[in-house]
Amino acid sequence: MELRQLKYFLKAKELLNFTEAAMALNISQSTLSQQIKQLEEELSVPLFNRIGKRIKLTEAGELFSEYALQSINRANEGLLLLRDLKNLNTGKIAIGVIYSMRILFAKILIEFASQYPNIKIQVVFGTTKDLLERLNLHHFDFILTFHEELREPHLKYQTLLKANMVLVTAKNSSLAQKTNISLNEVAGLPLALPFSGSNSIQFFEESFGQKNLVPNVCMEINDIPTLFEIVKTGHWHTILSETSVNDPDVVGIPIDGKHMRRTIMIISLREAYEKKAVTKFYEMLAKI
Numbered sequence: 001m002e003l004r005q006l007k008y009f010l011k012a013k014e015l016l017n018f019t020e021a022a023m024a025l026n027i028s029q030s031t032l033s034q035q036i037k038q039l040e041e042e043l044s045v046p047l048f049n050r051i052g053k054r055i056k057l058t059e060a061g062e063l064f065s066e067y068a069l070q071s072i073n074r075a076n077e078g079l080l081l082l083r084d085l086k087n088l089n090t091g092k093i094a095i096g097v098i099y100s101m102r103i104l105f106a107k108i109l110i111e112f113a114s115q116y117p118n119i120k121i122q123v124v125f126g127t128t129k130d131l132l133e134r135l136n137l138h139h140f141d142f143i144l145t146f147h148e149e150l151r152e153p154h155l156k157y158q159t160l161l162k163a164n165m166v167l168v169t170a171k172n173s174s175l176a177q178k179t180n181i182s183l184n185e186v187a188g189l190p191l192a193l194p195f196s197g198s199n200s201i202q203f204f205e206e207s208f209g210q211k212n213l214v215p216n217v218c219m220e221i222n223d224i225p226t227l228f229e230i231v232k233t234g235h236w237h238t239i240l241s242e243t244s245v246n247d248p249d250v251v252g253i254p255i256d257g258k259h260m261r262r263t264i265m266i267i268s269l270r271e272a273y274e275k276k277a278v279t280k281f282y283e284m285l286a287k288i
Contacts, residue, residue, distance in 0.1 A: 001039065001042055001043075003071070003072065003075055004035065005035050005036070005038065005039045006039075006068040006071055006072055007025070007072060008021070008025060008027075008032050008035050008036055008039075009036055009039060009047060009061075009064075009065070009068055010065065010068055010069060010072065011024055011025055012032065012036060012048065012055065013057060013061065013065050016054070016055055016056065016057075017053075017054075017055065018032055018033055018036075018055060019053075036048070043060075043064070045058075045060045046058050046060065046061070047060060047061035047064060048061055084118075085275075085276070086276060088116045088118070088119060088276060088277055088280065089118050090118055090119070091118075091119050091120070091275060091276075091277050092119065092120040092121070092122065092277075093119065093120075093121055093122070093141045093275060093277050093278055093281065094121075094122040094123075094124070094139060094140045094141055095121070095122070095123050095124070095140060095141060095142060095143065095144070095281075096123075096124050096125075096126060096130075096131035096134060096135060096139075096140045096142075096143035096144070096145075097123060097124070097125050097126075097131075097143065097144045097145075098125070098126070098127065098128060098131065098143075098144060098145045098146065098264075099125050099126075099127075099194070099222075099224055099244070100146075100163075100224070100240055100241040100243055100244040101144050101145075101241075101243055101264060102125060102224070102244075103243065103244065103246045104243050104288055105123075105144060108281070108284045108285055108287070108288065109121065109123065111284055112280070112281055112284055116277065116280065119277050124139075124140070127195075128145040128146060128147065131143040131145055132145070132267070135155075135267065135268070135269065136269075138269070138272070140268075141268065141272075141275065141278045142266055142267060142268040142278060142282075143266075143267050143268075144160065144264060144265070144266060144267075144285075145264065145265060145267060146203070146241075146262050146263065146264055146265070147263070147265045147267060153270070154269065154270055154271070155267055155268070155269065155270055156267065156268045156269070156270040157265050157266070157267055158265060158266040158267075158268075158282070159263055159264075159265055159266075160263075160264045160265055160266050160285060160286075160288065161243075161263075161264050161288055162261055162262070162263055162264075163241045163242050163243045163261070163262055163263075163264055164241070164242045164252075164254045164255075164260060164261050164262075165203075165204070165239060165240070165241055165242070165254075165255055165260045165261070165262060166239070166240060166241070166242045166245065166252030166253055166254055166255060167181050167186050167189075167237055167238075167239055167252070167253045167255055168227075168228070168231055168237060168238045168239065168240050168244075168245055168250050168251070168252050168253075169231060169237045169250065169251060169253065170231055170232050170233070170234040170249065170250060170251075171232075171248070171249050171250060171251055172234060173234055173237075173251075175237075175253060176251050176253075178253050179253070179254070180253060180254045180255070180256050181253045181254070181255055181256065182255070182256045183207060183208065183211055183213060183255060183256065183257060183260075184211070184213065186215065186237075186239065186255060187208060187213040187214065187215045187216065188216065189216060189237050190216050190218050190235065190236050190237065191215055191216055191217050191218060191236065191237055191238060191239065192218060192219045192220075192221060192227055192230045192231065192236040192237070192238050193217055193219075193220050193221075193227075193238055193239060194220065194221065194222060194224070194227065194238070194240070195220050195221065195222035203262065204239055207257070207259060207260075218236060219236070224240065224244055225247075227240075228247045228249075228250055231250050232247075232249045232250060239255070240252070241262065241264075242254075243264070266282065266285065
């Protein structure tokens with residue numbers, strides 16, 4: 001059963017004349033008659049009584065007309081909804097973001113939500129591992145994360161920015177004036193690090209290991225604002241991406257080494273349909 005057949009049927013019901021209905025629809029009478037006949041055959045019941053050149057609805061036709069009209073109306077509503085979706089007047093996007101991107105991401109989120117207030121946005125912060133798992137389950141339209149590992153063919157990768165890894169210390173710390181610091185120096189400092197599930201910490205464990213260094217990790221915390229509070233005491237330091245550092249009472253000191261600069265990527269499912277709202281969000285992220 002096709003929508004056009006329902007439209008033909010409803011016009012014939014309205015005018016009770018195949019010739020006039022065909023003219024109103026700008027089709028031939030034979031086409032109209034043929035399509036309604038096919039509809040009746042599919043339904044296995046006549047919709048019209050044909051008496052000479054006159055037609056009259058059967059009881060079945062009268063009952064069916066209510067549902068045919070509902071179908072046409074619902075299809076039209078669906079068309080309007082898709083137009084709204086295309087024009088960014090409705091819709092929803094879900095985004096996964098690593099914790100270290102929350103400051104930069106918040107700026108883009110505010111800009112996007114202000115420009116497209118009718119788009120519902122769901123944001124989930126997490127570790128790279130958790131976000132990738134949920135992306136593979138189609139929970140997100142895309143995620144923002146560090147990713148240096150082998151790329152998987154079913155995923156689409158777009159480079160967003162490069163970020164230095166820094167030692168974060170109190171603004172009044174004796175280290176605060178340093179323009180850079182070696183990994184050897186960092187290993188000897190009392191450290192409060194992000195929780196061990198963090199992709200950043202896995203990265204640093206490998207970096208320390210390559211130099212046979214054992215860092216002095218005193219505590220692990222899975223909340224960056226809390227880490228800042230610990231660092232501001234002056235007794236501990238932490239290691240984060242420079243994109244995380246925005247507290248006026250702490251400073252980030254770049255860590256020496258060509259591998260201390262990491263890539264933040266936009267990752268999505270390669271074969272998934274890309275919503276227009278997602279495309280617009282990408283355009284705004286490109287401004288970072």
